[in-house]
Amino acid sequence: MTVAELLAQARQRLKPREGMLFPQREARAFLAWLLAKDEAFVLAHPEHHVPEDLVRRFWDAVARRQKGEPFHYIAGFCPFFGRTFAVAPGVLIPRPETELLVSTCLALPLPPRPRILDVGTGSGVLAITLKRELPTAQVVASDVAPRALALARRNAGGHRAAIGFALAHLANCWRGPFDLVVANLPYLPETWRPQVPPELAFEDPGALFAGTDGLALVRPLVADLPRLLAAGGFAALELGEGQASQVVCQLPPGLEPYRVASDLHGVERVLVLRFKGR
Numbered sequence: 001m002t003v004a005e006l007l008a009q010a011r012q013r014l015k016p017r018e019g020m021l022f023p024q025r026e027a028r029a030f031l032a033w034l035l036a037k038d039e040a041f042v043l044a045h046p047e048h049h050v051p052e053d054l055v056r057r058f059w060d061a062v063a064r065r066q067k068g069e070p071f072h073y074i075a076g077f078c079p080f081f082g083r084t085f086a087v088a089p090g091v092l093i094p095r096p097e098t099e100l101l102v103s104t105c106l107a108l109p110l111p112p113r114p115r116i117l118d119v120g121t122g123s124g125v126l127a128i129t130l131k132r133e134l135p136t137a138q139v140v141a142s143d144v145a146p147r148a149l150a151l152a153r154r155n156a157g158g159h160r161a162a163i164g165f166a167l168a169h170l171a172n173c174w175r176g177p178f179d180l181v182v183a184n185l186p187y188l189p190e191t192w193r194p195q196v197p198p199e200l201a202f203e204d205p206g207a208l209f210a211g212t213d214g215l216a217l218v219r220p221l222v223a224d225l226p227r228l229l230a231a232g233g234f235a236a237l238e239l240g241e242g243q244a245s246q247v248v249c250q251l252p253p254g255l256e257p258y259r260v261a262s263d264l265h266g267v268e269r270v271l272v273l274r275f276k277g278r
Contacts, residue, residue: 019197
């Protein structure tokens with residue numbers, strides 16, 4: 001079969017819906033992945049013959065995607081901030097919104113050799129990206145899930161990023177002072193579970209949902225920040241809609257809001273706090 005024939009048939013099977021808004025693009029991405037080419041090649045060569053074994057793998061991927069399995073779990077990788085990271089079931093897939101968290105951190109007035117802590121590292125994309133973008137930084141990271149830490153270590157090795165990892169709940173195993181604490185913790189309210197797209201059923205709910213208002217893990221981390229941060233240090237948190245104001249209303253002594261960054265949809269996605277000191 002040709003590229004054009006495969007994509008035409010895939011168009012009939014994959015229909016737009018919440019969680020899969022651009023199925024034709026996903027089909028092109030699957031085909032490019034299987035052909036070990038980029039999407040530009042797929043677009044420019046509709047007459048290209050696809051070997052039969054790859055045709056079978058393509059339809060297998062399409063069938064899995066029809067059932068809601070996320071594209072990146074099927075392919076086994078995900079792009080993030082210009083790099084490619086391994087992803088696997090049981091570990092949260094990096095979201096484009098989290099790139100805003102990285103760019104916000106990179107714009108902070110950090111010291112020349114900052115000490116950085118990534119809490120709830122998951123696949124390690126935050127810790128690894130910050131280490132690669134700030135080579136002089138000392139970066140450590142923790143997660144409560146052994147599977148996530150194994151994947152984060154694998155990604156760190158693949159990107160040659162020297163990072164210290166630890167199995168821990170939030171930041172319990174770390175002692176400051178840190179110049180930057182960064183966290184993309186679960187922040188979806190439990191009440192959202194019945195209405196989320198089918199893709200989220202394939203991801204670890206413990207990496208998505210956090211109590212009735214989504215802040216069950218963010219609150220204790222914020223309360224711990226005065227212990228973790230150096231005077232003048234920063235904490236950068238990814239949050240859901242309306243949560244930044246809730247966090248700011250309950251700051252412990254010594255912490256003050258420094259900046260709020262909104263995503264492309266206008267959601268106040270990243271909250272930066274500054275520790276004035278004791």
